[in-house]
Amino acid sequence: MAPTEDDETTPLAPDDGVAGGFASIVSSARAVAAKVGLAGGARALLQMNQARGFDCPGCAWPDPEPRGAIEFCENGAKHLAHEATRRRVGPDFFARRSVESLAAESDRWLEEQGRLTHPVWRPEGASHYQAISWDEAFARIAAALRGLASPDEAVFYTSGRTSNEAAFLYQLFVRRLGTNNLPDCSNLCHESSGVALSETLGGGKGTVDLDDFALADLIFLIGQNPGTNHPRMMTTLRDAKRRGCTIIAVNPLRERALVRFAHPQHPLEMLRGAPITDLFLQVRVGGDVALLQAIAQEVLRLEDEAPGSVLDRDFLREHTEGFEAWREAVRAAPMEVLVAESGVPHAEIRAAAERYARAERTIACWAMGVTQHRHAVANVREIVNLLLLRGNVGRPGAGACPVRGHSNVQGDRTMGIWERPRHEFLARLGAEFGFTPPSRHGLDAVGAIEAMRDGRVHVFFGLGGNFAVATPDPAATEAALRRCRLTAHVSTTLNRSHLVTGREALILPCLARSECDVQRTGPQFVTIEDSMAVVRRSEGTRPPPSPELRSEVAIVAGLARATLGSGSPLPWEELAADYDRIRERIARVIPGFEGLNERIRLGTLVLPRGARTRHFETPGGRARFSVNARPALDLAPGELWLTTLRSHDQFNTTVYSDDDRYRGVFGDRRVLLLAPTDIAELGLEAGQRVDVTSRFRDERRTVRGFRVKPHDLPRGNAAAYYPEANALVPVSSFAEGSRTPTYKSVAVTVRPAAAPAE
Numbered sequence: 001m002a003p004t005e006d007d008e009t010t011p012l013a014p015d016d017g018v019a020g021g022f023a024s025i026v027s028s029a030r031a032v033a034a035k036v037g038l039a040g041g042a043r044a045l046l047q048m049n050q051a052r053g054f055d056c057p058g059c060a061w062p063d064p065e066p067r068g069a070i071e072f073c074e075n076g077a078k079h080l081a082h083e084a085t086r087r088r089v090g091p092d093f094f095a096r097r098s099v100e101s102l103a104a105e106s107d108r109w110l111e112e113q114g115r116l117t118h119p120v121w122r123p124e125g126a127s128h129y130q131a132i133s134w135d136e137a138f139a140r141i142a143a144a145l146r147g148l149a150s151p152d153e154a155v156f157y158t159s160g161r162t163s164n165e166a167a168f169l170y171q172l173f174v175r176r177l178g179t180n181n182l183p184d185c186s187n188l189c190h191e192s193s194g195v196a197l198s199e200t201l202g203g204g205k206g207t208v209d210l211d212d213f214a215l216a217d218l219i220f221l222i223g224q225n226p227g228t229n230h231p232r233m234m235t236t237l238r239d240a241k242r243r244g245c246t247i248i249a250v251n252p253l254r255e256r257a258l259v260r261f262a263h264p265q266h267p268l269e270m271l272r273g274a275p276i277t278d279l280f281l282q283v284r285v286g287g288d289v290a291l292l293q294a295i296a297q298e299v300l301r302l303e304d305e306a307p308g309s310v311l312d313r314d315f316l317r318e319h320t321e322g323f324e325a326w327r328e329a330v331r332a333a334p335m336e337v338l339v340a341e342s343g344v345p346h347a348e349i350r351a352a353a354e355r356y357a358r359a360e361r362t363i364a365c366w367a368m369g370v371t372q373h374r375h376a377v378a379n380v381r382e383i384v385n386l387l388l389l390r391g392n393v394g395r396p397g398a399g400a401c402p403v404r405g406h407s408n409v410q411g412d413r414t415m416g417i418w419e420r421p422r423h424e425f426l427a428r429l430g431a432e433f434g435f436t437p438p439s440r441h442g443l444d445a446v447g448a449i450e451a452m453r454d455g456r457v458h459v460f461f462g463l464g465g466n467f468a469v470a471t472p473d474p475a476a477t478e479a480a481l482r483r484c485r486l487t488a489h490v491s492t493t494l495n496r497s498h499l500v501t502g503r504e505a506l507i508l509p510c511l512a513r514s515e516c517d518v519q520r521t522g523p524q525f526v527t528i529e530d531s532m533a534v535v536r537r538s539e540g541t542r543p544p545p546s547p548e549l550r551s552e553v554a555i556v557a558g559l560a561r562a563t564l565g566s567g568s569p570l571p572w573e574e575l576a577a578d579y580d581r582i583r584e585r586i587a588r589v590i591p592g593f594e595g596l597n598e599r600i601r602l603g604t605l606v607l608p609r610g611a612r613t614r615h616f617e618t619p620g621g622r623a624r625f626s627v628n629a630r631p632a633l634d635l636a637p638g639e640l641w642l643t644t645l646r647s648h649d650q651f652n653t654t655v656y657s658d659d660d661r662y663r664g665v666f667g668d669r670r671v672l673l674l675a676p677t678d679i680a681e682l683g684l685e686a687g688q689r690v691d692v693t694s695r696f697r698d699e700r701r702t703v704r705g706f707r708v709k710p711h712d713l714p715r716g717n718a719a720a721y722y723p724e725a726n727a728l729v730p731v732s733s734f735a736e737g738s739r740t741p742t743y744k745s746v747a748v749t750v751r752p753a754a755a756p757a758e
């Protein structure tokens with residue numbers, strides 16, 4: 001049955017307790033239909049994630065090989081619909097609306113105005129953006145960059161949708177200019193995973209391939225909501241489940257898709273949905289270290305009961321270090337304390353340990369519920385400890401799987417978008433291009449905010465993303481951006497970051513993933529690396545919304561030429577004219593990409609990860625157990641730990657609607673999810689408006705008029721949406737070791753709203 005506009009009334013829609021199903025197909029079809037008309041939308045969808053089509057601009061979950069079946073999801077369809085909108089934001093739009101008046105509009109309204117069509121410039125002192133030619137735009141930015149006392153006074157942000165080719169050229173330009181100030185969305189996202197995995201396994205990437213999921217007999221899903229954020233992963237999980245694989249979820253929220261899921265492309269399943277999770281460990285926010293240590297302690301106990309039957313002693317002896325010290329530390333922790341801190345009953349901890357001890361092959365997956373805490377690096381290290389115990393690294397069907405967010409966030413890092421590049425990378429880059437790249441570490445995302453705030457950085461350049469909204473404490477970030485001499489953004493659609501300007505500002509509109517990219521030598525394709533280190537080509541097929549648009553590659557090349565001028569011997573335009581030439585350079589600089597141009601035309605490239613073959617690139621050549629202190633989670637009386645979440649209808653800072661179907665939230669995003677017992681204890685009522693105040697050191701931040709919504713989550717915890725709750729997150733509260741903001745654990749108090757909202 002083809003989805004139609006009336007399908008909203010089918011009994012399977014919103015509240016059937018099942019995620020996926022008709023409701024999701026209908027929702028995606030409608031999103032596309034509303035923006036592009038169904039015919040064009042359907043055609044575009046069919047070309048997404050196909051052998052010769054473009055890679056989905058949504059998440060980084062890999063596609064099965066060989067590609068064939070239609071692989072798209074509801075949320076991928078929404079991203080595409082927004083790229084493919086018929087609405088346009090051109091110079092006339094900016095002539096009508098001042099920056100100030102635009103800033104008064106909601107983020108959603110800004111996004112819904114459609115695709116940016118021309119480069120625009122806000123001159124110093126002007127109230128409006130105005131049209132500017134590309135050459136002039138590059139010249140303005142170049143002048144600002146050349147006017148700096150040092151290249152370290154500029155920062156160059158990247159969001160993870162940027163292709164490998166654009167990212168490689170961009171970091172080359174920035175390093176040629178002389179700085180490593182390359183903060184990226186990874187700093188806000190999986191940096192904690194990269195740090196912990198590098199320390200323990202000798203490489204920042206995960207160790208599994210998609211094929212491993214077909215072999216695993218236990219999968220942990222820790223701090224991740226794949227039904228919403230990685231819908232294509234649900235196919236993998238459902239298939240694993242049908243084979244008899246055990247799934248253990250660790251999450252303070254009983255996310256619906258983790259409980260029951262109906263595959264939207266398998267009609268027979270859509271009626272009831274299939275159970276997904278075997279064991280749901282409803283951990284308290286921030287309680288993962290305690291929980292993982294408790295499970296490990298039980299695993300050690302099982303080994304004591306039947307020596308030699310649980311631990312992989314050969315692996316521990318041959319491939320790891322630090323086991324003894326770690327074991328002593330884990331055994332010393334009193335179980336009652338671990339139970340209390342994790343909030344998970346002892347019997348369930350035991351059950352998880354027993355399943356783990358029995359499983360032949362275990363994969364641990366995780367995402368933001370793990371990486372965005374003060375103790376986030378410790379969280380990931382404890383996941384690794386648990387895997388190492390039973391040799392679940394470097395063999396088929398087992399391993400560590402950080403599930404990445406943006407579709408090319410991992411590839412951008414591989415290409416050198418990193419403020420702390422490795423020496424070997426810089427040496428190869430310098431040798432290839434005949435210069436000495438700067439070796440001093442640059443600024444990460446938090447560092448960039450602090451440096452702008454303190455007047456140490458005067459130019460902000462953003463290749464994609466929405467820095468002003470995605471970062472913590474928008475008021476602080478906005479004030480920091482406003483201190484700049486110049487801010488510039490390469491973007492597809494209008495967003496708040498364009499309206500929080502430095503003294504002068506530019507918006508440079510670019511092609512989107514789904515659009516034909518024709519350069520001087522003809523049509524181009526780009527490459528993307530998914531969450532499992534598979535590199536594939538992506539080729540847009542739709543006509544661009546405006547002839548003025550340039551590709552990200554062309555924009556970077558234009559800026560590099562204008563800034564470095566005749567002083568740069570690099571053939572920037574030649575590189576941008578034919579992306580094969582960029583790929584030739586990538587192939588020479590980055591290990592694993594040898595023969596890229598030939599290989600990518602034949603299929604995909606799988607990048608080497610030493611840990612897959614138990615070649616751990618740590619100083620001792622072994623995987624490392626690590627001892628981690630449990631975080632202090634104590635709160636003052638009346639305080640709660642607040643975590644921030646994505647709804648089912650948003651992509652990061654782009655909000656598609658005010659509904660969050662799977663969590664039963666409709667028509668409002670300024671909500672505070674609380675356990676019913678906490679609502680009663682705080683003397684509140686469901687539906688009541690409240691003010692929420694966060695505490696960090698002596699800093700207090702308040703958001704007003706949030707609506708109380710009872711939800712199934714542990715006592716003492718609360719949840720609210722990103723980005724509405726970002727005003728509660730302090731800039732200087734970040735993870736130890738990775739400096740990722742603590743978006744997932746903020747101490748807050750709640751009280752009835754001082755004044756009615758709206």
Ligand SMILES: Nc1nc2c(c(=O)[nH]1)N[C@H]1C(S)=C(S)[C@@H](COP(=O)(O)OP(=O)(O)OC[C@H]3O[C@@H](n4cnc5c(=O)[nH]c(N)nc54)[C@H](O)[C@@H]3O)O[C@H]1N2
Pocket residue numbers: 058059060075189222223224225226228229230250251252253255283284285286287288367368369370404405406643644645646647648650651652653744
């Ligand atoms: N449709 C859609 N897809 C997306 C995105 C999107 O916004 N929309 N964003 C993309 C990006 S950039 C990323 S990084 C990923 C994000 O994907 P996810 O990490 O799945 O997204 P989040 O909503 O941030 O929340 C993760 C989960 O962590 C849980 N959690 C919160 N606190 C804790 C805790 O203390 N411990 C544990 N164990 N769990 C906790 C929450 O309940 C939630 O289920 O998705 C990517 N894909």
Ligand SMILES: Nc1nc2c(c(=O)[nH]1)N[C@H]1C(S)=C(S)[C@@H](COP(=O)(O)OP(=O)(O)OC[C@H]3O[C@@H](n4cnc5c(=O)[nH]c(N)nc54)[C@H](O)[C@@H]3O)O[C@H]1N2
Pocket residue numbers: 159160161162185186188189190368372405406463464465466467470471490491492493494495510511512513552644645646651652653654721722723725726729743
């Ligand atoms: N409270 C809270 N805050 C968070 C998080 C959280 O869980 N809680 N998560 C964090 C995480 S994981 C991440 S990754 C960051 C995300 O931070 P960002 O990556 O900076 O933000 P996005 O919202 O993904 O960026 C959206 C903008 O990108 C532009 N865009 C879209 N497609 C393209 C394209 O193809 N090219 C270009 N050049 N531009 C394009 C559009 O103009 C759009 O407005 O947010 C972080 N912030």
Ligand SMILES: [Mo]
Pocket residue numbers: 185188189190404405406
């Ligand atoms: Mo992310």
